[in-house]
Amino acid sequence: MSSVLSIKNQMAKQAIMCIATMGSVGAGKTKLNEALTAINTLRHQRERLQGTTINMGHAELYIYRDQKTNDLVMNPQYITHDLELVMHHSIGDNPGHKSYTPALISGSGAVDIILFAVSAEEGIVSQTKQHGRVAMLTGTENIGIFITKADLVPTKKN
Numbered sequence: 001m002s003s004v005l006s007i008k009n010q011m012a013k014q015a016i017m018c019i020a021t022m023g024s025v026g027a028g029k030t031k032l033n034e035a036l037t038a039i040n041t042l043r044h045q046r047e048r049l050q051g052t053t054i055n056m057g058h059a060e061l062y063i064y065r066d067q068k069t070n071d072l073v074m075n076p077q078y079i080t081h082d083l084e085l086v087m088h089h090s091i092g093d094n095p096g097h098k099s100y101t102p103a104l105i106s107g108s109g110a111v112d113i114i115l116f117a118v119s120a121e122e123g124i125v126s127q128t129k130q131h132g133r134v135a136m137l138t139g140t141e142n143i144g145i146f147i148t149k150a151d152l153v154p155t156k157k158n
Contacts, residue, residue, distance in 0.1 A: 024127030028148030
């Protein structure tokens, strides 16, 4: 019985799905990734200075179930005995700028889900369309559209 539990624990550590973020430069892909995982994927000094992804970033999303409340907890800061790992996903943060299209294509080749970020501030721009074409080329059927930066758009007053 303990060997079965050991195998189950090892399998839970493997990523179930590979997820990629796509969208134009400045659409908020890195912030979306950070909101899900609490990990900033801008790793290199040049990326941090520019505030944009150059090399594909990477973060892990661990989902635990609280055995007392049955609530799901994403990437908890502390893991207690009450938390049971139920899912593990790998998220790639793709660069948005057209100069980094080869990195985008290589980072999206074998993904299960695409999180497509569209800035409410800018709307659909040429890079958004380009990323949409790349998304179609991957053959990925699971695409979620996220409207980002909605808080930066002024609201109408009646």
